[in-house]
Amino acid sequence: KHHRKCDSGANPLPPGPPWQHLPRLGNLLYRCPTIASLADVLQHLHAAYGPVVSLWAAGNKPAIFIASRDAAYRTLVRAGATFAHRPPSWPFGLNGHGINSTPYGSRWSLLRRNLGSHLAAADVASALQSSLDKLVPSLESEADDGVVAPSEMFRAAVFSFFASLCFGEGVAEDVLWKLRGLHTEILSLVVELGAFHLMPPFLEVACYLPKCWRFSKAQKRHRVTVMALISARQQPNREEVGAGRRRCYVDTLLELGLPDEEMVSLCWEFMNAAAKTTSTALEWIMARLVIHQDKQQKLWKDIAGTRFNENYMADDGRRSPFLEAVVLEALRLHPPAHYLLAHTTDKDVYLDGYVIPKGSVVNYGLADMGRDAASWTSPDEFLPERFLEGGEGYGLSVTAGCSNGNKTIRMMPFGSGRRACPGADVALTVLKSFVENLVTRFEWKPVGDGDGAVDMEEKPGLVTEMKTPLRTCLLVRQHG
Numbered sequence: 001k002h003h004r005k006c007d008s009g010a011n012p013l014p015p016g017p018p019w020q021h022l023p024r025l026g027n028l029l030y031r032c033p034t035i036a037s038l039a040d041v042l043q044h045l046h047a048a049y050g051p052v053v054s055l056w057a058a059g060n061k062p063a064i065f066i067a068s069r070d071a072a073y074r075t076l077v078r079a080g081a082t083f084a085h086r087p088p089s090w091p092f093g094l095n096g097h098g099i100n101s102t103p104y105g106s107r108w109s110l111l112r113r114n115l116g117s118h119l120a121a122a123d124v125a126s127a128l129q130s131s132l133d134k135l136v137p138s139l140e141s142e143a144d145d146g147v148v149a150p151s152e153m154f155r156a157a158v159f160s161f162f163a164s165l166c167f168g169e170g171v172a173e174d175v176l177w178k179l180r181g182l183h184t185e186i187l188s189l190v191v192e193l194g195a196f197h198l199m200p201p202f203l204e205v206a207c208y209l210p211k212c213w214r215f216s217k218a219q220k221r222h223r224v225t226v227m228a229l230i231s232a233r234q235q236p237n238r239e240e241v242g243a244g245r246r247r248c249y250v251d252t253l254l255e256l257g258l259p260d261e262e263m264v265s266l267c268w269e270f271m272n273a274a275a276k277t278t279s280t281a282l283e284w285i286m287a288r289l290v291i292h293q294d295k296q297q298k299l300w301k302d303i304a305g306t307r308f309n310e311n312y313m314a315d316d317g318r319r320s321p322f323l324e325a326v327v328l329e330a331l332r333l334h335p336p337a338h339y340l341l342a343h344t345t346d347k348d349v350y351l352d353g354y355v356i357p358k359g360s361v362v363n364y365g366l367a368d369m370g371r372d373a374a375s376w377t378s379p380d381e382f383l384p385e386r387f388l389e390g391g392e393g394y395g396l397s398v399t400a401g402c403s404n405g406n407k408t409i410r411m412m413p414f415g416s417g418r419r420a421c422p423g424a425d426v427a428l429t430v431l432k433s434f435v436e437n438l439v440t441r442f443e444w445k446p447v448g449d450g451d452g453a454v455d456m457e458e459k460p461g462l463v464t465e466m467k468t469p470l471r472t473c474l475l476v477r478q479h480g
């Protein structure tokens with residue numbers, strides 16, 4: 001093992017490859033700036049050196065990667081305040097003022113509480129209904145008629161749901177389409193490892209240079225589109241006066257009196273953090289249900305049983321227990337984000353005989369945590385039953401990452417600790433509601449026979465999507 005002494009003490013840094021002695025050179029020679037190559041490098045490093053390794057990051061601070069569930073619990077949860085910091089971001093650009101890039105402190109806490117209370121008070125049920133009212137007919141029009149590729153329809157429906165929470169109801173379809181296109185375009189131009197604070201500034205600039213013209217044009221168009229939506233919220237709407245229009249995220253930002261740049265950045269973050277992650281999770285869940293016809297059948301029956309129960313109300317949260325189990329099991333196997341956003345610490349931290357120096361970039365590989373055989377029986381199998389009463393995952397808080405009384409992380413698709421995703425509860429509600437409706441209305445059948453009917457290969461990225469978008473045969477249920 002190649003242990004290096006940290007300047008500040010006797011403990012060594014976590015192990016890593018020897019070329020780290022030549023930090024910048026190593027950076028350039030070894031790393032190609034994509035998540036896929038990072039994942040490949042980390043797999044080798046963890047196999048050679050164990051669950052806590054260091055790479056040299058931008059500047060003179062190491063980037064530490066943690067793959068151990070226990071170490072994740074001890075750092076993110078037990079030492080939560082120490083690990084709640086983020087490495088400094090560029091103060092300009094779309095991410096400059098987001099909650100995720102705001103330093104841990106009073107502004108972060110204000111913005112996070114504002115988002116949390118907006119999401120808790122939002123009329124999620126009615127926004128969901130409007131999105132489903134668009135999605136179901138568009139699926140119906142293709143059902144019973146050969147192969148359907150629902151991925152784009154999922155993305156449009158989920159985007160429109162979150163847009164109504166962010167900008168208010170009634171945003172015109174062409175504006176939604178334009179905004180979604182801008183998100184796709186801007187994300188395609190992002191330098192992935194830059195988003196993880198893993199690139200030296202000069203390399204990051206070099207990567208952006210060839211696309212900076214397109215990037216800045218797309219950002220400007222995004223700003224214009226979002227500012228128009230923000231201005232619309234400042235106009236009293238005649239039709240809705242008196243009826244009391246529903247508050248949206250933009251209203252809360254206007255009440256905080258934030259400057260335009262900050263509002264645009266926060267709206268970008270809201271839509272960016274919410275839409276692609278949730279629609280990707282939905283696609284993975286439906287793919288699983290296409291493969292596992294028995295689970296789909298069981299889910300349909302469980303939903304029907306719960307629905308016909310006289311106490312059932314569509315939006316009271318009392319959904320089929322198997323529905324929740326299916327969503328959790330799919331998130332365990334297919335978390336949309338394979339890494340958290342970069343964390344950092346405000347002091348030197350001693351962990352398992354190593355030191356994590358103050359200011360290091362600290363990240364967590366969460367995808368393997370949910371598939372750890374030490375924590376889950378038959379970890380690669382899709383067994384939603386494990387989340388039902390009496391099962392090994394029953395009672396697990398997916399937003400915290402652990403089960404009651406367990407002092408370790410078992411899965412953390414939303415992160416854990418103080419920086420854990422503030423949108424997790426809404427995301428779960430959206431997923432359950434979409435899946436419930438999609439399974440009630442349609443039978444989702446594989447295209448052709450055999451195991452290869454659905455290709456579950458992953459496409460690594462900031463969000464890990466299906467490499468081959470889902471294709472399925474849809475049959476409208478007669479009594480759905």
Ligand code: HEM
Binds near residue numbers: 275281339422
């Ligand atoms: C399935 C859907 C989602 C997944 C898998 C997901 C996952 C994550 C993860 C892994 C993080 C990083 C946590 C960390 O760095 O420790 C995060 C942060 C964040 N997410 Fe989500 N998220 C989802 C949906 C949403 C939604 C619906 C919203 C808002 C409407 C949202 C807003 C945010 C914000 C603002 C942060 C930054 C929090 C902070 O730095 O304090 N996410 N999310």
